[in-house]
Amino acid sequence: MNGAVNRPKLRLQGVTKAFVAPRTGHRTLALADVSLDIDQGEFVCIVGPSGCGKSTILNIVAGLDAPTAGIVEKDGAPIAGPGPDRGVMFQDYALYPWQTVQGNIGFGLNYGAPGKSMSQAERDARVAEFVKLVSLTGSESKYPHQLSGGMRQRVALARLLANGPDILLLDEPLGALDAQTRIILQAELLRIWGETAPREQRKTTVFITHDIEEAVFLADRVVVMSSHPGRVRDILTIDLPRPRDESIRADPRFGHFADEIWRLIRDQALQAIA
């Protein structure tokens, strides 16, 4: 068999990350021996108690931080820094308030590497394509303050996708939204991710959330972490059929997965509040 075909898209092997406070020398072991392979086109959710190292994993894969020990690879090559091949989105991912929807979505194309080889007409066409993809047609000329929270997150997602990453790294991207908008955007996200497309065309996605049902609804696999130090506690394969819609939440298997994840993180979550 061809090794490249079987190679995971992302590989973390024995990843450890220690933070040392500069003044006190206090050492926090944020990640201890984390190993995880993620395949092309997979949608992986990471859940776990606050402080278990979820964002640290994402930052390391994004190349914004380096592990203290261990291997982090994309397509078999070490990740040495950030790049346009990995799109990162945070919960409070800020839009440029002085730019319109169009301006925000096209920002990376106009000012960053991905748009360099494109003519202005090509960039405009690409922006229009992504405005449509996130269902914001008609709102192109609005400014962020004129948009709802859900619309803003759609703009942020479109801006990310317009740069053509093959990996999406999403750190609680829906966390600031109200419950109804959040449920709508979860389904939207699966559509945009390419739920009906073949695996090789889907974006490999790492999605962090505190919301267990969100994780079950979205994921192919859910990574459950434990804290102090941050470790992978268990990995569940969510073999619910795709495409998924609201009705999947009523499926008894959906409830079983959610219960199982809650059972795994319950004790630590309760300790964290105590």
Ligand SMILES: Nc1ncnc2c1ncn2[C@@H]1O[C@H](COP(=O)(O)OP(=O)(O)OP(=O)(O)O)[C@@H](O)[C@H]1O
């Ligand atoms: N830059 C840093 N300097 C020092 N300690 C850090 C730094 N970043 C994270 N930590 C510590 O590492 C641990 C893991 O943090 P991380 O932000 O990855 O957790 P998390 O799982 O994303 O938490 P949350 O669910 O609250 O977002 C925590 O104990 C945190 O205090």
Ligand SMILES: [Mg+2]
């Ligand atoms: Mg975090």
